[in-house]
Amino acid sequence: MLLRGFGFWRRRPAVMMLGLIPAAIVFIAVVAALVALGLGLPWLTEWLTPFADEWDDPWPGLVRGAIGAIVLAAAVVLAAVTFTALTLAVGDPFYERIWRAVELELGGEVPEQGAGVWRSILDSGRLIALGLLAAMGVGVTAFIPIVGAVLAPTLGVILSGRLLAMELTSRAFDARGIRSIARRSVLRGRGAELLGFGVATQLLFMVPLGAIFTMPAAVAGSTLLARSALDAAAAAAAAAAAPAEPTPRPR
Numbered sequence: 001m002l003l004r005g006f007g008f009w010r011r012r013p014a015v016m017m018l019g020l021i022p023a024a025i026v027f028i029a030v031v032a033a034l035v036a037l038g039l040g041l042p043w044l045t046e047w048l049t050p051f052a053d054e055w056d057d058p059w060p061g062l063v064r065g066a067i068g069a070i071v072l073a074a075a076v077v078l079a080a081v082t083f084t085a086l087t088l089a090v091g092d093p094f095y096e097r098i099w100r101a102v103e104l105e106l107g108g109e110v111p112e113q114g115a116g117v118w119r120s121i122l123d124s125g126r127l128i129a130l131g132l133l134a135a136m137g138v139g140v141t142a143f144i145p146i147v148g149a150v151l152a153p154t155l156g157v158i159l160s161g162r163l164l165a166m167e168l169t170s171r172a173f174d175a176r177g178i179r180s181i182a183r184r185s186v187l188r189g190r191g192a193e194l195l196g197f198g199v200a201t202q203l204l205f206m207v208p209l210g211a212i213f214t215m216p217a218a219v220a221g222s223t224l225l226a227r228s229a230l231d232a233a234a235a236a237a238a239a240a241a242a243p244a245e246p247t248p249r250p251r
Contacts, residue, residue, distance in 0.1 A: 001193070001228075002200050005221025008102065015101050019216030022091025027212050030083045037075055041068045070152070074135040077156040080205050081135075084164050087215055095219045099171050102223040108231070111175040157202050158195070165198030168222035172230065186233045190225075197225055 009016050037044075045064040055063075088095060103110040137159065141152045173183045187194065201218045205211040 001197050001225045002204075002217060002221040004224055005217035005219070008098070008220040009217065011105075012098075012101050015097050016216040016220070018094040019091065019098055019219060020212055022087050022094055023212045023215040026083055026087045026090060027209075029086075030079050034075060034079055038072070041072065044068075044071065073152055073156060076206075077160050078135040080160045080202055081163055083205065083211055084167060084215075088167070095171070095216075098216055098219045099175075099223050102220050103172070103227070106224070106227050108227075157199055161198030161200075161202040162195055163198070164201050164218075165194040165222070165225075168198075168201070168218055169194070169226040169229075171219075172223055172226035176230075186229050190229055193225065197221065 042064075045068045048067060049060070049064055100110070135156075137155065141155050144151060169187075170183070173179075173186070178186065201214060201221075204214040
């Protein structure tokens with residue numbers, strides 16, 4: 001679905017280019033925040049570990065280095081989720097045009113308008129809150145002996161990818177008035193597809209400047225994914241409502 005979303009760069013370049021504007025603005029702000037955190041990380045780790053001042057070398061450096069890596073890993077997870085949330089909120093009019101272009105290309109019944117700016121802002125706030133919880137979970141996981149250094153970044157990509165997928169696919173559902181409980185019913189059985197889409201998007205976000213060019217494609221691909229689930233659910237409901245054919249009598 002993400003690759004199909006990138007295909008819209010070829011078919012609708014003008015609409016996709018609009019999606020670069022909010023992504024670039026938020027990307028610069030998020031990168032600036034991460035750079036500031038990186039520059040202040042030595043001071044932050046010393047402030048968090050005053051008890052290590054009395055320890056013999058090399059333990060203070062090792063402990064503070066590990067804590068610094070944990071803080072940075074959690075910040076990257078939070079930054080990825082924050083980038084998506086803020087970009088969708090700031091660029092709602094731009095991304096609604098991408099969403100509508102995909103919906104019209106797919107055909108069928110297309111809502112007159114999206115969920116609206118205020119709904120997008122509320123969803124963004126919820127996503128940031130969930131991202132903060134995910135970042136805290138990654139930070140705690142990093143303290144697990146031996147496997148924590150590998151498990152924490154892996155868990156971070158999985159959790160943030162899942163959150164990204166759920167948030168990106170929400171536009172098609174919100175435009176149709178389908179809220180969380182009904183949405184989970186429509187997406188039932190597509191957990192692997194959602195996770196794969198979200199993880200692929202998250203990994204591309206981690207490539208330098210990848211987030212800017214991936215965001216419009218992710219909006220298009222998530223619309224394709226949501227419509228696939230909606231169309232399948234509608235077909236299943238129609239089949240269930242259709243009267244059963246009478247069984248022919250034996251001669």
